Amino acid sequence: MTYLIFFIAAIGTLAGAIGVIALKDPFYCVLALVVHLISLAVLFMLLRAEFVAAAQVVVYAGAVMVLYIFVVSYIGGQNLSGSAGPGRAGTLAAFACAGALVAELFIAVLGTGLKAVGTGGAHVAAGFGNPESIGTLFLTKFLAPFEIASYLLLLAAVGAVTLARRRGGLDDGIEQRAPRISVAEFMSARPYYTGTQHETLGRPESLPEPTQR
């Protein structure tokens, strides 16, 4: 049963990866990438790395692929076919990069990967890679990277907003226009009868004048 699932997932992984580069329609490419990532998550599950598998599905197959779909939709599916090719220098550079990658993979596989074939694999303790052990590592050995990661996410949020504004997605910002409400106003209590039904219906005469707080 394990072998069956492994081969199904492995075929899905390879077929998805080939589909990403072989399919013409960029939407289908993204869907093939989803297949690839979910198959990869199944392989992680077989390695008992449940947390990594869940993160793979939640972050990559979920959020990142949604972003890819929107980026493809933003660029437009048909605009790519009419564009000119990369040119001679670009083609040569692409082949050089691919060749370097293949050489690196061969060195890695022949150097270390083949030694593991026929053995039981690396010895890992029970519970290796589960959320508890990852949490322990976050709070001990990798405490600084864990906190720096939140800075990174903060920077990414700023970068996304800045890029979207440059593309005309957010037509106004704090520089051009005074903010609608200040933080102090936001935190303070709202004025009387706002945010209630009285605001829409108009304040009836019978209501008392608000007393000073």
Next chain:
Amino acid sequence: MLRSYLPAIVFLALGGIVGGTFAYLNTVIGPRRRIASKTQPYECGLPSEVKYGFRFGISFYLIAMLFILFDIETIFLYPIAAELRAFGAFALYEAITFVVLLFVAFVYVWRRGALDWR
């Protein structure tokens, strides 16, 4: 080890079998009247005016980008939550520091109007 995944595997298999069976039955015994509007992807309501090359606005990209950020935050918080009892207050302070920094990001994004749909 697969024994612990057995319910999930059975669930997936049943879902595939039931869905596949009904799709197959539909192609075998369902009526086939091909009219022009049935070949279009959107069948009900007004005729769709969206063409294939339709471009989405940048707002979609921005929302998806912000979704990734806070999605990753959730992924980071889960292992901390699993070890909260073992590490006690220290884990709580670390998690609060982490969340406060992302709250700054959230307030920034919000005040810049990135969450307003346009």
